[in-house]
Amino acid sequence: MEQRTSSPYPGKDRPVLAVIGVLLVVSTVVFAVTDHRKDWRWYQAEFRKMVAEKFGAEKAATLPAGMKQIWVKDLGRADRCITCHQGILWKGFETAEHPWKTHPAEPLKIHPVEDYGCTACHGGQGWAVESEKAHGPIHFWEEPVLGKAMGEAYSIQGDDKGALMQMNCNVCHRYDRETKGADLINLGKKLVNEKGCRACHVVNGRGGTIGPDLTYVGDKAAEQYDMSRLGGQKTAFAWHVAHLKNPKELVPDTVMPSFGFGTKESQALAALVLSWRRAPVPATYRPGVPRTDPQTPEEIAEEERMKHGPGAWFVSTGCFVCHSVASLGVKSAAQVGPDLSTAVEDTQKRFGKTVDDFIKNPTGTMSVVLSRQIILTDAEKEVAIQKLREAFAEHQKQKAAAPAAH
Known part of the structure; x- marks a missing residue:
């Protein structure tokens, strides 16, 4: 009996289908392998080995598997950082490398992970479970992790290369005269008072009007700055550091005088002003100080x-x-x-x-x-x-x- 086909290439269907089938099998295998080797799976497997070596297989078996998330309703944040950073609450991994390192205990006493999550303090993209996307910088995400890598990129002065994280601390602590552990921000606040920045600028509703109101200057995007005279990194932080060192170099017609700030002082003030931003922080997250900035x-x-x-x-x-x-x-x-x-x-x-x-x-x-x-x-x-x-x-x-x- 004669067999009929609607294919324009009779006799070639089987080889074509065979090739397609092979490609599908190969792509499926590749997908399965790459999916299995995702960062978070590998990091969890490594941490399980570390726990087994230190505390035994029975303890390692209690470790959760799969993606994990902290939902902080009051801050509107979903942080999946603990998917890879499983060691933050485990004692015994204080000297381990990230992401398995134990978190310093002191900050967590008043900022428990279940109430604050991770990104409110550290920055980063909480939803991501891939290292590059989670830590940034990536397109359309303005909150990279403010850790040591960022500090080294900006050549932050002093021993604490992770000091830029203090900008996030000051979102809640902006009305504190001094915040324990926030030496960079504390220096910035001291300079604001010593140099009389309020002579020209309004800060927290008090000050002069010669210069711009700085109360929420941290909300200003990098695209809103004139970077044409700035060398190196074109970021808001870099702009403020350069401007504080030599105002007229970036803004030739400014009336702001040069205060002779060095790099450390300029970085401290830049970090401080960039922390001054509108943030939906509930009252329960703010320390017990008045939300005012009165004279002493x-x-x-x-x-x-x-x-x-x-x-x-x-x-x-x-x-x-x-x-x-x-x-x-x-x-x-x-x-x-x-x-x-x-x-x-x-x-x-x-x-x-x-x-x-x-x-x-x-x-x-x-x-x-x-x-x-x-x-x-x-x-x-x-x-x-x-x-x-x-x-x-x-x-x-x-x-x-x-x-x-x-």
């Missing part, structure tokens, strides 16, 4: 003393935020600008102007200050000139009364 009692007492002293005018107008007036007992915490005790002769030396002309027609940074932050009427400018002359007269009197240096 010492700062308030010092300000009250100056408000009722001979230099009260400089305090009430806000000049003292940047300038001391030593001859009248006014001390600026920031001391960004020169002491105004000698402004009468200083304006002549530096700008070739009398103090009268400089107040009425300021230049440089003061032109911005007197047009945006301390706005004086013509009558108030006359008062300012009078006060500066009084301060200079007192300076000369004190200088004449001082014993001659030998």
